[in-house]
Amino acid sequence: MTWRTVFSNGGKADEMMRTIAIAGVGEMGVALARRMIAQGQHVVTFPPRSAASVERARQAGIEIVAEDEIGGADFFFSVVPSEAAAPLAERVASICRSHARKPVYCEWNAISPGKLQCIADRLAAAGMTLIDGGIIGLANWSVDTPGPTLYASGPAAGLLAEVGDLGLQITVMDAGLGAASALKLSYAAITKGLIAIATMAAIAAQRKQCDESLTAELARSQSGLLDSFSKSVPNMLPKAQRWTSEMAEISDYLGADSQAGMIYAAIAKVFGQIATSVDTRDFLACAYRVRPEGQCCANALRG
Known part of the structure; x- marks a missing residue:
């Protein structure tokens, strides 16, 4: 050339x-x-x-x-x-x-x-x-x-x-061809998979009214995770729709019919729901912020 x-x-x-x-x-x-x-x-x-x-x-x-x-x-x-x-x-x-x-x-x-x-x-x-x-x-x-x-x-x-x-x-x-793509998806499976886990845990905790206790316990025993989630979860919100298709690619990479592949197909649906729900995005924007005792996230989910 x-x-x-x-x-x-x-x-x-x-x-x-x-x-x-x-x-x-x-x-x-x-x-x-x-x-x-x-x-x-x-x-x-x-x-x-x-x-x-x-x-x-x-x-x-x-x-x-x-x-x-x-x-x-x-x-x-x-x-x-x-x-x-x-x-x-x-x-x-x-x-x-x-x-x-x-x-x-x-x-x-x-x-x-x-x-x-x-x-x-x-x-x-x-x-x-x-x-x-x-x-x-x-x-x-x-x-x-x-x-x-x-x-x-x-x-x-x-x-x-x-x-x-x-x-x-x-x-x-x-x-060879495919190695760089595989590296990217393996890395995203870890980093974005952790954000998905944090997201699902926060939503579930809020619905059972223990989200404040979850945040307090993370602050006590897993302060590094809490600091990470307090930034990464809100930063994910405007990208949720794009991450939906990325999780689908990870599912295909891992094998769509395998248990690992099905996990990421489910995560794709979670990000898709976040992308279309204003209430969920509003709650997640503050879900992992440390708040004074007794003060709830102002954007609590309903239902």
């Missing part, structure tokens, strides 16, 4: 400006784009669907280009909700199929290895190269902090190491 020859950092041949196309100008996509732009990279996207997304892209310094121009990028970063990953790959494959030069497709979404393989097949049919990826960490917009870690696997993953500094923390795994 031939790269553009715009040099930086003392003229090293692997330190060039790249054009990175990105789809998904939500919180994580914009955070990654800001970091790459701060490092001198050229980041583009095709026209977002909403006016809010257009404004987000412009404020981040992302150039909005015609859909057909995506084929001229060096890399294509897919950073979308799990359920949108396969349709996006099909769309990009269709755009790039007739191009002589095609971007390397980086699939960063929380998807099962099985879905990744389907995407790999679609892209291969269009003559495109795929890198399997998984993002672990928060979408921190500040370029002064390390930011999330991007794990990459598959035969082409080394291309990300060869291109120099994109302004991202990228770890290239010595493993």
Whole structure:
């Protein structure tokens, strides 16, 4: 593969400006784009669907280009909700199929290895190269902090190491396609699974009027857990709908018909219920706050 020859950092041949196309100008996509732009990279996207997304892209310094121009990028970063990953790959494959030069497709979404393989097949049919990826960490917009870690696997993953500094923390795994996706889902099964357990326990305790006692006991015997839940449970609330599809991917990864898979299918339903219930979200926003004795959460669940 031939790269553009715009040099930086003392003229090293692997330190060039790249054009990175990105789809998904939500919180994580914009955070990654800001970091790459701060490092001198050229980041583009095709026209977002909403006016809010257009404004987000412009404020981040992302150039909005015609859909057909995506084929001229060096890399294509897919950073979308799990359920949108396969349709996006099909769309990009269709755009790039007739191009002589095609971007390397980086699939960063929380998807099962099985879905990744389907995407790999679609892209291969269009003559495109795929890198399997998984993002672990928060979408921190500040370029002064390390930011999330991007794990990459598959035969082409080394291309990300060869291109120099994109302004991202990228770890290239010595493993095949599916490894980075599996790592992401295994990690999410632990971290988001714990948040789901805390959520279900809080709801059940409130309904039996022992939620204050639960919080007090956690403060006494498990202060680290309480401190974590007091932040992670409220932070989950605006993401509950997205986490629904991510839990479904974990279920597929573990085996939908296995006991482990069925646990995460049930957790997907829990997050789905949270996403659609204002009362539940209001209660969970304060469920793990330590309150003075006798003071209840103002947003107690009814019924």
